[in-house]
Amino acid sequence: MTATTEVEPGLYDIPAELYHADPIPGGSLSSSGARTLIKKCPAAFKWQLDNPQPHNKALELGTAAHKLVLDDGPELVLVDADKWNTDSIRAEVAAIRAAGDIPLKRHELDQIHAMAAALRQHEEAAALLEPGSGVAEQSAFWDDNGIWRRARFDWLRDDGQIVDYKTARSCRREDLEKAFNEHGYHQQQAWYEDAGAALDVADPERPMQFVVQEKQPPYLVIVTTCDPMARGIGRHLNEVALNTYAICRDSGEWPGYLPNPMISLPSWVERQYA
Numbered sequence: 171m172t173a174t175t176e177v178e179p180g181l182y183d184i185p186a187e188l189y190h191a192d193p194i195p196g197g198s199l200s201s202s203g204a205r206t207l208i209k210k211c212p213a214a215f216k217w218q219l220d221n222p223q224p225h226n227k228a229l230e231l232g233t234a235a236h237k238l239v240l241d242d243g244p245e246l247v248l249v250d251a252d253k254w255n256t257d258s259i260r261a262e263v264a265a266i267r268a269a270g271d272i273p274l275k276r277h278e279l280d281q282i283h284a285m286a287a288a289l290r291q292h293e294e295a296a297a298l299l300e301p302g303s304g305v306a307e308q309s310a311f312w313d314d315n316g317i318w319r320r321a322r323f324d325w326l327r328d329d330g331q332i333v334d335y336k337t338a339r340s341c342r343r344e345d346l347e348k349a350f351n352e353h354g355y356h357q358q359q360a361w362y363e364d365a366g367a368a369l370d371v372a373d374p375e376r377p378m379q380f381v382v383q384e385k386q387p388p389y390l391v392i393v394t395t396c397d398p399m400a401r402g403i404g405r406h407l408n409e410v411a412l413n414t415y416a417i418c419r420d421s422g423e424w425p426g427y428l429p430n431p432m433i434s435l436p437s438w439v440e441r442q443y444a
Contacts, residue, residue: 179312181326181371186243187270189309189322190222197419198311198318201361204411205354212414216424231282232337234272235383238286239299239335240325242306245271248279281385285337288389295381295391298333299325312368317416321365330373332362335381341392346382355380356396356404357411363401364408377401 206215237243247266266273304327311320325333359378366372377395384390
């Protein structure tokens with residue numbers, strides 16, 4: 171598949187770079203794009219679309235963890251220097267990134283290996299991500315009533331179970347609830363389950379599972395999924411995003427935020443004074 175190929179709905183084993191560049195002629199909407207439309211506005215979505223951002227260290231470490239956990243992705247290359255502040259080291263780091271690989275300091279590489287080892291000790295997570303039980307990093311494309319949608323499964327098991335691996339600051343219940351809402355993971359789950367249903371590659375009786383791992387020792391792991399209410403809210407928000415995307419695409423107008431001449435305090439503050 172190339173960026174100019176006519177695409178048929180289906181699963182494709184393509185590099186992450188091509189997926190994120192969007193190979194659909196005329197464009198498609200991803201889960202992250204839908205979440206931007208909901209959390210921000212069409213203008214922010216269009217700017218991000220037109221201005222791809224360079225590497226981000228936090229995302230780079232997450233991708234490195236995916237490499238060891240899922241055995242798929244760019245190569246991890248040790249740059250054995252405490253500080254990357256010389257011209258030669260900067261050139262080496264730039265060359266590694268230009269080749270599509272991930273440069274890591276010694277302590278970062280040790281951290282990633284320790285995380286992968288800890289995950290393998292978690293019985294439920296290790297079983298879900300057992301090597302040979304599925305395929306990693308599969309890109310899904312499908313036409314939804316004239317709007318092309320796309321998703322990229324971290325791990326699609328042979329039994330039809332969708333699994334997504336994430337790193338987090340904390341796996342404590344209250345912190346995960348906040349993170350899922352903040353990052354729109356309930357939207358992502360509904361989006362990916364739609365992809366599995368549209369392409370008939372996932373079992374509709376198996377809700378998508380998140381394997382979440384803390385980034386600090388002892389690298390604790392939890393396996394979880396959104397409850398039916400959260401999935402329903404996520405699906406509704408996705409429908410709003412799809413409608414917004416369709417209207418903006420057809421009109422060529424990508425507006426900013428709605429006028430808001432008066433600001434209220436959060437409802438929980440108001441309840442304290444009621």
